[in-house]
Amino acid sequence: MSSTFDEIASIIAETCDIPRETITPESHAIDDLGIDSLDFLDIAFAIDKAFGIKLPLEKWTQEVNDGKATTEQYFVLKNLAARIDELVAAKGA
């Protein structure tokens, strides 16, 4: 069974036509991979479907805009994978 990171890396590679080998757990989706907000909607759509969750993008964006969180907390892929695991766990709780 593939890890959460592997699955989101595959989604990003397919959705944004980015070579899979360039996507690492340390990659920042925006700063390193150059994913813009519109492409991220496609990624969120695919992640929502794949994991049966709803990524709280509006809440995350608000937290970043308010200075309560950094983009790294949500958009570095290892951290994104951790957030997804939390959402999946919360859904199953």
Place this chain on the structure above:
Amino acid sequence: MHLEYFHLIDRIAAIDPAARTIVVDAIVPRESTIFEGHFPGHPLMPGVLLIEAMAQTSGWLLIAILGFQRMPFLAAVKEAKMRTFVTPGEALRIDASVIHEGSGFAVTEAKIGVGGKTVCNATLTFRHAPFPNPDMRGHMEAMAKRIGFPEQAINHD
């Protein structure tokens, strides 16, 4: 339809926010300045306006689902297919359904039929946000009344 004002749907025939579906009727006008250029001697409803008609149909469904509190804005068009010509005077039936509701965005599938035959279809992505100003919301409420949007679905808070 009033093409010059981007009024691309005439009447909501059915809307079911719980089922995430809507059906809309629209008649392509027999005359419009648009047909003078698109195309001289061979008037056709432009494909981009057919896409816009599907977007407006989807948009009204999303407005209903969002309790008339947020405004959807078209963000992406995928798999748009113009299957045959649409000409002045034709009666269109536009169906849309929501296939995904994300955080601040939604994805719909829409199609336009003429005489029971699908003439175009697309998958559409929308971002949605609170109405940017009272004027716009007021305009949308007036439009809602004009097209038969269910009054009970308009939250006046």
